[in-house]
Amino acid sequence: MVAAAPTLKYDIKDINLADLGNQRIEWAGREMPVLKQIRDRFAKEKPFAGIRIVACCHVTTETAHLAIALKAGGADALLIASNPLSTQDDVAACLVRDYSIPVYAIKGEDNDTYHRHVQTALDHRPNIIIDDGSDVVATMVKERQEQLKDLLGTTEETTTGIVRLEAMFKDGVLTFPAMNVNDADTKHFFDNRYGTGQSTLDGIFRATNVLLAGKNLVVAGYGWCGKGVAMRARGLGANVIVTEIDPIKAIEAAMDGFRVMPMDEAAKVGDVFVTVTGNKHIIRQEHFASMKDGAMVCNAGHFDIEIDLKSLATMAKEVKEVRNFTQQYILENGKSVIVLGEGRLVNLAAAEGHPSAVMDMSFANQALACEHLVKNQGSLEPGLHSIPADVDKEIARLKLQAMGITIDSLTPEQIEYMNSWTVGT
Amino acid sequence: MVAAAPTLKYDIKDINLADLGNQRIEWAGREMPVLKQIRDRFAKEKPFAGIRIVACCHVTTETAHLAIALKAGGADALLIASNPLSTQDDVAACLVRDYSIPVYAIKGEDNDTYHRHVQTALDHRPNIIIDDGSDVVATMVKERQEQLKDLLGTTEETTTGIVRLEAMFKDGVLTFPAMNVNDADTKHFFDNRYGTGQSTLDGIFRATNVLLAGKNLVVAGYGWCGKGVAMRARGLGANVIVTEIDPIKAIEAAMDGFRVMPMDEAAKVGDVFVTVTGNKHIIRQEHFASMKDGAMVCNAGHFDIEIDLKSLATMAKEVKEVRNFTQQYILENGKSVIVLGEGRLVNLAAAEGHPSAVMDMSFANQALACEHLVKNQGSLEPGLHSIPADVDKEIARLKLQAMGITIDSLTPEQIEYMNSWTVGT
Amino acid sequence: MVAAAPTLKYDIKDINLADLGNQRIEWAGREMPVLKQIRDRFAKEKPFAGIRIVACCHVTTETAHLAIALKAGGADALLIASNPLSTQDDVAACLVRDYSIPVYAIKGEDNDTYHRHVQTALDHRPNIIIDDGSDVVATMVKERQEQLKDLLGTTEETTTGIVRLEAMFKDGVLTFPAMNVNDADTKHFFDNRYGTGQSTLDGIFRATNVLLAGKNLVVAGYGWCGKGVAMRARGLGANVIVTEIDPIKAIEAAMDGFRVMPMDEAAKVGDVFVTVTGNKHIIRQEHFASMKDGAMVCNAGHFDIEIDLKSLATMAKEVKEVRNFTQQYILENGKSVIVLGEGRLVNLAAAEGHPSAVMDMSFANQALACEHLVKNQGSLEPGLHSIPADVDKEIARLKLQAMGITIDSLTPEQIEYMNSWTVGT
């Protein structure tokens, strides 16, 4: 370990938390064998020599491993928080002290600080932006057009960010390549489904300690994240209700055995609500008004706009903290609504975010997407690009190996059969 | 009902089964409200006036509704069986007698008969082929090139058939449009997963009456069909083992809580085996040799080549029928292997195929795919075409309605948000 | 095999079905290793030499193995059907022809025939009655008091029968020992839960072929049978609703993730109804009146009184057979109710009853309970007796062995610890 260079600039909570951070980062590493192999290769090949990378991510133990891998690959990397509540201050401290990686992230930072950090990140003049929700990219497009010439491209790993990038592309402002990490199978199948599934419920446990068995749990949105939350909530004994706007996903939910209804009806019967839509104001005034006393609402979607807390605040005569990360809004009608994690990602606000085992694959995609941008600089069209299928499969193969699982491979006869159309019944 | 025209030609088991067929077709109709609506519209609009359609399908009560809908739309339709064991003879009889639709299908027909029926179908000089496994299409390409000029296109609803069409396209022989019904969300999400899932287990029940609870059930292949079988087998208390060749699907299976291993190992511990890969010789000599005494093998993939029965026959000193659709191969090593439904689709051989509720959506796609070929004749490129997304969603919407389920729709504010990229954290 | 003695009397459908019966009985034997071991021992020890046994059971392939075991043990055994719809006529034929066991049972027999058979059974002057629902025992108590002096005791394996025996005991008429087979752990944990669970759904599949995924399935009663049906229905994708009268079972159902509500409400939303309460008129006029069009009702409880079909008949303007074992009652209000298996045990009426693997343990209990009555004749008090715990565990041990499962045993240190109270924190 290298002591922080005397000139290293950073903005974190407390450098003295570094020991704890170091211990926790090491722990997370136990479940991240794929990223470890990539880091070892990067350390030899130095693909990022001379490349400035800004990563705007949840500053967690897993992100630490991504940052360390990039740095091992020669990158001049800088890290900022993608969310005011998700920063783990001990991790930030360790990255600064032990890895000399500049970090700008403080748990609980206000919006001004967040935006100042985004500006600091842009001041770094990145060649690559690893974004999480597309805020840094959007800011650069809006405010720093002159820097775009240095940008090799960006990578994005959230559904929310991809939707924004698509909107930017439609508006003609996405003039550089953007790697769609979210669409890699080894990302969204696992991170969104199993990661969000478990960690969201973990967040609810830590925030409330309530028994889920016998509760009506409403999941808004039946995308990969919603499927994960619904599956795990049922696994814990909840009676799950799904709300959707897409008729295909709605039938899927019904045939998976869940009740499907509009939020207007769900609001009346739910005990716990989880929004995972990527859209805004999914739970709003009319819904709060019809909820049962003591209903709990939380969000596992990227931004904190899925629950319309501003409206809730106007309906409340009192707001009080009843547990850590848990606030009770006492409404004029005498009933209470309990809000977890201020409507921010509950798995990061109240728990520790996605378990390392899934982030291992997600961040392997991030690391390889960055390498792809470097290797193919000049030849990638502007717009969204998928992770190459062989990269995706290779990550899966490394992961299986680490899990100790062996699988079959096609026999020559089978390969021939799959390529032929003349053999029939 | 109209009596069969005196000149109608057909090849079926027994016209006297028509009453039973009629009763059963009516029963299936209760669960097929979407296709019913399409049929009613077809009856008014006659989109198929003057169009000859050949449908090569499993001749079941659900297929009857598809054929009747096409005929109602003005088509000159002819029906042949896509599988020697799946024909429901009473349905064939009813279609001939009550709907004057020529049918060439007899349960248990031999290969010669099957191939003769394919030739009869081609003699019909079809403008559209609704295929199931691409046998009719492949035969036309191989043997009747001169008829291709009359062909508006084909539709295909199995994964197996799509793989063959892709191989034909690669070989440059797919010179006409082929509608990929299998890839419609309202098809493969439901038919492959929930349909194959339930009906495969139903087939195992009817063939064997064994208790699944406590049995090791091996599913070869974790595609949509395999996912369905695995999910339902676990729901019935089996301990499910998955074999795969794709590392991504393999991790999915593991994270869904199943054991994943190569068939070599699974062969030793399995009590019941189900192949759903679309490939050949998934279970072969080396596997039979290491199976437990009394192990049961069956197939839910399209063709009867997934289990290498020829090899098994060479290993057996005796084969005896132990129940309907159930044969015991007594091996030289003294142990027995039990084969269900002769290695053909067990859900069609031993049970009644997919429940009507899923075929409703699959066949709605088929019907609308045929209409699409007619409406867009001349303008569709050769090769595979997806079902248009709005058709897919419309089918889902009609189905939800029939299920009595209401869902949310986007507010104006939400639509605006989804199209914007400038609003961030 | 022994040809039927020329003087053997019996009342069955058709002796020529014996070959099929023989084949199917042999098949069932594959899953009944425990009863097989008991039968082998009985054949050596002849515990029933000179003992007349009447068995009133569902005449299935599994019951055949019980009857054969008793006969192997020297019993003069006679078999009658416990239910008019559950008899498998081929099995009856085989028992008569190949095992010289007199059988009085015809599938679809009317009530008069059923009662005549009960009288025939009593004419056999049984020393032991194996009863199923306590009809034979109740008839003897009511009409043949003079035969009680020859009765060593009875065995009973249904919850329904046990409730009746308890009522008889309260009324002071149970003057002989009755072995409570139902309460053996190796009986009700498995037969009632996993057996009824799977076979009830199998019955629904065969009777209707409907897709369960996405349907609301209402289970009336959350005892062991109800738990099994609910668990398996959810495993097949149904959204399960439970009705109960016992508050403890109701909370259990809720915490298992099911909706719990009164039948009045459930009647309005259910697509499929299954009664498993052991009580009468669970679904009655007021419920039929509020059901959705096309609602399906069936019963998996012992007697055919759980669904009030008489009331339904008075509400109907037409009743028609729509599939085998499936009748459509068209009500005056224009809606239809579909009744499966005439309200009798749907798993026996439309499918093949409990799978052999569970009946293996249930009938092992029956066989050993009979032996217990003989061995302890004279020393057993009148009233209900449990199966001795060591018999119960021994059956479990044999079953595990047959399943190829090894388990732990207590170390000496652990045994000492379990018997001590002085060692604490």
Place this chain on the structure above:
Amino acid sequence: MVAAAPTLKYDIKDINLADLGNQRIEWAGREMPVLKQIRDRFAKEKPFAGIRIVACCHVTTETAHLAIALKAGGADALLIASNPLSTQDDVAACLVRDYSIPVYAIKGEDNDTYHRHVQTALDHRPNIIIDDGSDVVATMVKERQEQLKDLLGTTEETTTGIVRLEAMFKDGVLTFPAMNVNDADTKHFFDNRYGTGQSTLDGIFRATNVLLAGKNLVVAGYGWCGKGVAMRARGLGANVIVTEIDPIKAIEAAMDGFRVMPMDEAAKVGDVFVTVTGNKHIIRQEHFASMKDGAMVCNAGHFDIEIDLKSLATMAKEVKEVRNFTQQYILENGKSVIVLGEGRLVNLAAAEGHPSAVMDMSFANQALACEHLVKNQGSLEPGLHSIPADVDKEIARLKLQAMGITIDSLTPEQIEYMNSWTVGT
């Protein structure tokens, strides 16, 4: 709120934590409506006027509500910790400061302190002992025979404690009535199963943050607690393996779809181990030796003797804290074993114990069992007594009501039917 009387003696961590404790106790009360109703009645009826009660429990927010209810009923109550790691210091502080209830409990207290607190409790000369594991009762029997004359009886709510009381009864030293709270249906069905199930996994999450999906999780013991852990672990995507010594429970586990094997084999494949047997040294030297590197072990059984940590310590060359409540034992063979919560109840050591909603029913039983001892003093035989069935059902009824669930009741016709034996087929 009443300020602590100046003379109140206690031994707690820090009285200044009382505000936080008060907030958290209030939160727990939201899910404890049944105990609240009982407390309100006690406040009126004062059943414990003049009665000294010692409660030896996990000092949690839920226990606080029990203590407050007893005090409201007039009891002179004193509370000690039943486990060195389960005490919530803020709760202890609040009980002392705001309710004047003497508490002797400090999270992390050593064995000497624990035993001193037991002596303090006995110095209180209790008329009733609410015990949790039977340590206080055993100590009184061993060391304070002279106090037994004042003892009305005891209550016990753990399986472990009941086993010890049975051993005491067999040894002739249980000379007073002991209420078996554990056997109340409203206790063990819910607390042991749903409570232990969820909270054990919550403890594992908080201690490790590992993804359970795809992990092999070994549950030792398939009693009610083990069933709960296995069910919830599967619900979270783990592949669950069960070890047992009871053949009946072993078959149950197999038919529930789990793998069953001896610990010797499970040790080799498990990723996470949970012991819930009530016995000792379930995981011992030979098992540690064959575990995979990084295997995690924890305990959810009452005492910390299920995992033989002493042997593990002798095998280790280094032990280090890797996260809170998580220690890594680095073995001589180079592999590591990770121990959670020092082998104590992981749900209490690393999380917050059972959710309030189940403790509501458990402690309602405790409170009413105490009242039962007072009301029936002099008339209860020495030995174990069940909670009266009507008390049990009444608790369930109150709970259902609070959950907003309505159920059916028997019609007069049904009641008559259940009491009759003369009506048959």
